[in-house]
Amino acid sequence: MSAVDLSHYVTSDDDGACHIDLAVDGIHCAGCISGIEKRLKAVPGVTDARVNLTLRRVGVDWREGAVEPASLVEALDRGGYRARPFSTGSVEAESDAEMKRLLKALAVAGFAAMNIMLLSVSVWAGNASDISPETRDLFHWLSALIAIPAVAYAGRPFFASAWTALRARRTNMDVPISVGVLLAVGVSLYETAISAEHAYFDSAVMLLFFLLAGRSLDQMMRRKTRTLAGNLAALKGETAELIQPDGSIRTVPAAAIHAGRSILVRPGQRVAADGTVVAGGSTVDESLITGETLPKTVREGDMVYAGTLNLSGPLTVRATALSGESLVDEVQRLLDKATEARSRRVKLADRAARLYAPFVHLTALLAAIGWLVAGAGIHQSVLIATAVLIITCPCALALAIPAVQVAAAGALFRRGVFLNAGDALERFAEADTIVFDKTGTLTTAEPHVANAADIPAGTLRLA
Structure with a gap:
């Protein structure tokens, strides 16, 4: 860096x-x-x-x-x-790579879980009937041979995150998950080594499978939301045809356009920067900017905005705003502000989630100490502490409210509604009266004849 x-x-x-x-x-x-x-x-x-x-x-x-x-x-x-x-491109590339890693880990965990479960069902049935200790031990060791490499591979997303957090002297929600899974595998190896009736390899691998499934679904949801929210940026042309001093045309990134430079916008292209028409005439679609769905005629001297779609004729536009300072960029910043801001419920969930991991660790420790004091022994106490860590997966607590807020903001944007405050949805739920201060924001793409009764039937049919 x-x-x-x-x-x-x-x-x-x-x-x-x-x-x-x-x-x-x-x-x-x-x-x-x-x-x-x-x-x-x-x-x-x-x-x-x-x-x-x-x-x-x-x-x-x-x-x-x-x-x-x-x-x-x-x-x-x-x-x-x-x-x-x-940059949007780097985020998408990293997201694609992460999704591939999660799906591979999910496949490994699912395959291992199914095979270990077959062995476990056989052991459970045998414990209730006449399975020999040697056969049970064999099935447990086979489960261990499947579980250990599966956990090592499928658990990497959680283990790496937890290790990074601990190295930085902090905790996150992957720490109790990692500790719980590793304890379950460790206890199972001990149980297998002493020829005990029960081992918990299936629980450890199944836990990883469901956690990976949840994280994969969360990644897919956020990917979809990024697509919705990113549509606004995509509507602004990524490249532009820059007119050189000698009259030649060169295609450049939109970010390279400076105020005062002229660009050529052909029919079917989107304007890459706010500017003034200096040559040509056309009809343009400005619905993204104004909310008006009917095409607008523009000619020399008129203002056009980044994201505007050129419909009919070529235009020469002199840029008046730098990349990142256009009207569509300002709208994008409003949308970003809404998705980044914290509503009251999100703040409450954040505070609870920050305390969750330490609380889980403390609860597991107290459970182990309590059972030790009660005379349960180290073996039983460790099993109980492991169970506490496994059953208290905190993912939903941390992600539910922020996920809903971001998904809602993206869905509203797709329908032409922009949120400019993090608590807008919460306040809207409490509203009983709505006042609109601009009629243009209420137009639809369904024009109709307002005075049909005044037009002769024959003329109306021709229309």
């Missing part, structure tokens, strides 16, 4: 407020979000830090000259998080 000049990714306004978006790997739960935001806010000069769990993106604000962007990356690195400048 040191080789990357982060200053190119910093945006600032006329008031001296600076902002950068970083893509951060390893964000899985509310504990991660809290830890990242706390670390960044502790950097001198930082005024705010917000994590978008869906995009794995961290937005950081500071006053101009108060913070070196590299110090933000260093603060995250000390916490065990790898950060880089945010």
Whole structure:
């Protein structure tokens, strides 16, 4: 990261407020979000830090000259998080790679769980009838041979996250999961070694299978939500045909367009930057910007906005706003603000989730100590502590409310509704009166004749 000049990714306004978006790997739960935001806010000069769990993106604000962007990356690195400048393409590539890893791990865990369960059912049935100790031990060792490599491979998403957290002297929700799975396997090996009646390899592998299934579904949901929320950015052309001083045309990234440069927008293309028409005339679709679904005629001197679809004739447009400063970019920032903000219920869930992992560890420890004091013995006490860790998977507590909020924001955007506050949905549920202050936001793509009764029937049929 040191080789990357982060200053190119910093945006600032006329008031001296600076902002950068970083893509951060390893964000899985509310504990991660809290830890990242706390670390960044502790950097001198930082005024705010917000994590978008869906995009794995961290937005950081500071006053101009108060913070070196590299110090933000260093603060995250000390916490065990790898950060880089945010781009939609890199997030999607990382998401695809993570999804492949999860599906491979899920397949391994599912295959192992089915085979171990067959052996376990045989042992259970045999314990109730006449299975010999030698046969039972053989089945347990076969289960161990299947479970150990399966857990080592399928558990990597949880083990790696937990190890990173512990190295940074913090906990996350993967820590109790990892401890529970490893304890279950360890206890099962001990039970097998002493020829006990029961082993719990099936429980450990099945737990991993269901956890991986849940994480895969969560990843799929967030991928879908990113697609919905990312549609706005996709509507703005990624490239533009830049008109050179000698009149030649060169295709360049939209981000390379500077104010004052002229671009050619052909029919069927989207305008890549806010600007003024300097040559040509056409009809354009500005429904993304104005909400009006009927095409608008534009000619020389008229203003067009990034994301506008050119319908009929070629246009030469002189850019008036830099990339990232267009009207559609401002709308995107409003949507991002809504998905990154914390509503009251999300804040409550975050606070509960931050306390959850330490609470689970403490409960398991107290359970083990309590049963030891009661005379249950070390063996039984460890089994009970392991059971406490296994049955208290905290994923739903951390992810349910944020997932619903982000999914709802994406679905509303797809229907043309933008949320500009994190608690908008909660406040809307309490509303009893709605006042609309702009009729343009209420138009639909269903025009009809308002005075059909005044038009002769023959003329109306021709129309």
